[in-house]
Amino acid sequence: xxxxxxxxxxxxxxxxxxxxxxxxxxxxxxxxxxxxxxxxxxxxxxxxxxxxxxxxxxxxxxxxxxxxxxxxxxxxxxxxxxxxxxxxxxxxxxxxxxxxxxxxxxxxxxxxxxxxxxxxxxxxxxxxxxxxxxxxxxxxxxxxxxxxxxxxxxxxxxxxxxxxxxxxxxxxxxxxxxxxxxxxxxxxxxxxxxxxxxxxxxxxxxxxxxxxxxxxxxxxxxxxxxxxxxxxxxxxxxxxxxxxxxxxxxxxxxxxxxxxxxxxxxxxxxxxxxxxxxxxxxxxxxxxxxxxxxxxxxxxxxxxxxxxxxxxxxxxxxxxx
Amino acid sequence: xxxxxxxxxxxxxxxxxxxxxxxxxxxxxxxxxxxxxxxxxxxxxxxxxxxxxxxxxxxxxxxxxxxxxxxxxxxxxxxxxxxxxxxxxxxxxxxxxxxxxxxxxxxxxxxxxxxxxxxxxxxxxxxxxxxxxxxxxxxxxxxxxxxxxxxxxxxxxxxxxxxxxxxxxxxxxxxxxxxxxxxxxxxxxxxxxxxxxxxxxxxxxxxxxxxxxxxxxxxxxxxxxxxxxxxxxxxxxxxxxxxxxxxxxxxxxxxxxxxxxxx
Numbered sequence: 109x110x111x112x113x114x115x116x117x118x119x120x121x122x123x124x125x126x127x128x129x130x131x132x133x134x135x136x137x138x139x140x141x142x143x144x145x146x147x148x149x150x151x152x153x154x155x156x157x158x159x160x161x162x163x164x165x166x167x168x169x170x171x172x173x174x175x176x177x178x179x180x181x182x183x184x185x186x187x188x189x190x191x192x193x194x195x196x197x198x199x200x201x202x203x204x205x206x207x208x209x210x211x212x213x214x215x216x217x218x219x220x221x222x223x224x225x226x227x228x229x230x231x232x233x234x235x236x237x238x239x240x241x242x243x244x245x246x247x248x249x250x251x252x253x254x255x256x257x258x259x260x261x262x263x264x265x266x267x268x269x270x271x272x273x274x275x276x277x278x279x280x281x282x283x284x285x286x287x288x289x290x291x292x293x294x295x296x297x298x299x300x301x302x303x304x305x306x307x308x309x310x311x312x313x314x315x316x317x318x319x320x321x322x323x324x325x326x327x328x329x330x331x332x333x334x335x336x337x338x339x340x341x342x343x344x345x346x347x348x349x350x351x352x353x354x355x356x357x358x359x360x361x362x363x364x365x366x367x368x369x370x371x372x373x374x375x376x377x378x379x380x381x382x383x384x385x386x387x388x389x390x391x392x393x394x395x396x397x398x399x400x401x402x403x404x405x406x407x408x409x410x411x412x413x414x415x416x417x418x419x420x421x422x423x424x425x426x427x428x429x
Numbered sequence: 430x431x432x433x434x435x436x437x438x439x440x441x442x443x444x445x446x447x448x449x450x451x452x453x454x455x456x457x458x459x460x461x462x463x464x465x466x467x468x469x470x471x472x473x474x475x476x477x478x479x480x481x482x483x484x485x486x487x488x489x490x491x492x493x494x495x496x497x498x499x500x501x502x503x504x505x506x507x508x509x510x511x512x513x514x515x516x517x518x519x520x521x522x523x524x525x526x527x528x529x530x531x532x533x534x535x536x537x538x539x540x541x542x543x544x545x546x547x548x549x550x551x552x553x554x555x556x557x558x559x560x561x562x563x564x565x566x567x568x569x570x571x572x573x574x575x576x577x578x579x580x581x582x583x584x585x586x587x588x589x590x591x592x593x594x595x596x597x598x599x600x601x602x603x604x605x606x607x608x609x610x611x612x613x614x615x616x617x618x619x620x621x622x623x624x625x626x627x628x629x630x631x632x633x634x635x636x637x638x639x640x641x642x643x644x645x646x647x648x649x650x651x652x653x654x655x656x657x658x659x660x661x662x663x664x665x666x667x668x669x670x671x672x673x674x675x676x677x678x679x680x681x682x683x684x685x686x687x688x689x690x691x692x
Contacts (some may be wrong), residue, residue: 179460179599185592
């Protein structure tokens with residue numbers, strides 16, 4: 109387990125982390141999610157030992173690691189821009205940590221072969237990083253980090269520099285890899301979809317503080333505040349409340365709790381239809397409907413409709429703004 | 430944008446003409462004059478005891494000054510790029526000072542500091558002897574390695590070193606295995622330029638050496654002495670020897686150019 113205990117970190121006047129405490133369970137895949145400047149990368153680098161906290165403690169597997177230099181923490185770190193050793197071949201890159209540890213040659217060779225197989229770079233051993241694509245470089249960096257059998261794998265926006273389709277592939281691949289290898293993993297991302305897709309726990313950070321942590325579903329369904337809610341998905345404002353656009357129901361007739369609105373525009377997005385409405389007080393509101401519902405309502409610009417929450421058992425989606 | 434054919438041709442002619450008149454013709458003429466009467470007189474002229482001594486002394490000074498400036502240059506570049514300290518701009522300017530200052534001034538300054546009645550007196554003789562000449566050479570060739578390595582270090586960044594640290598490397602191991610290989614081409618360029626400067630240095634060395642033939646005479650000083658003594662053929666021969674060293678240095682530099690796939 110990794111425990112972050114009351115960690116504060118400042119860069120000059122800027123407080124990147126403000127009294128942050130967090131426990132990461134063994135074998136979990138945790139995402140640190142937040143906008144840029146929220147402190148998520150700083151938190152990861154403090155755990156890795158690449159930054160020293162101004163206050164607080166880092167405990168890795170029961171051992172106080174706060175003053176331990178990075179090279180003795182037994183962590184694997186993957187950088188956004190790969191940090192590939194450019195003058196070394198793929199094979200030498202992956203073997204680096206084991207060579208530093210002076211492991212026997214045969215053992216190093218076997219381990220490197222195994223890892224290159226796992227990350228799908230078996231045929232690329234003697235290439236240089238400059239001869240690889242971005243996705244291949246990042247897989248090499250992952251193999252390099254895993255070679256030392258780290259207690260914790262830390263990934264700093266690992267897919268941030270990659271094309272969208274490569275990113276989706278690698279994301280699914282990372283999830284499978286984690287299910288196979290079970291190494292405790294902490295991933296930093298600003299992409300809520302990536303966090304929800306890959307992680308089994310999400311920690312939402314904002315302005316150097318933790319806003320909320322929990323499973324993706326908990327965060328989505330019971331966000332602690334408006335920030336978490338709006339960061340985890342699209343939100344619409346209905347009167348005083350924030351609500352997900354797909355949790356709104358539009359009817360032609362007035363009903364309890366529903367507000368009157370005028371249809372401004374209908375956008376057909378295939379299976380979904382987005383209705384852009386204007387409430388009586390002039391505020392805009394986007395509602396997400398299924399195509400069938402939209403057809404049944406025969407919505408057209410200029411129509412007057414009534415919009416309110418879907419009548420769901422309890423309404424955890426509604427959060428005071 | 431395409432440049433007119435005529436403009437391109439005349440530009441090319443201008444550049445080649447400029448290089449020809451200022452560089453190729455004089456250097457070519459020196460070589461021509463040197464070998465005008467065949468190889469034998471040249472050989473005799475560069476194998477006199479004074480010439481042989483000057484040759485070895487030149488190499489000796491370079492062999493001391495170049496490693497010193499290489500080690501200093503790498504450390505200074507690391508401090509300038511990675512370090513956070515006050516007065517960085519000032520240090521940067523001081524390192525470039527030998528470029529701005531005339532070598533003669535540097536020689537005079539050394540004379541003032543280490544000469545008889547100077548500020549610093551050491552148990553061995555500095556001025557009018559080899560230690561002073563080494564000092565002068567170190568001084569004039571100081572900036573090359575720093576200036577070549579600084580931009581390379583900036584470009585490489587420190588992420589690879591951080592990666593090495595997370596993989597278990599100590600800062601020392603990270604330096605030897607990651608940083609040094611990453612900046613090796615910058616160092617190589619710097620060493621070549623430092624060597625060329627060290628071998629060709631005249632002004633500062635001329636002042637601190639005292640020009641004692643067979644003792645404190647380098648190749649450049651020998652050329653000057655022979656020229657002053659109306660031994661033109663001898664001066665040309667020694668010049669040709671310097672030219673050969675310069676060409677070898679330039680060749681080394683061209684051969685050292687990093688290959689693209691390993692950049």
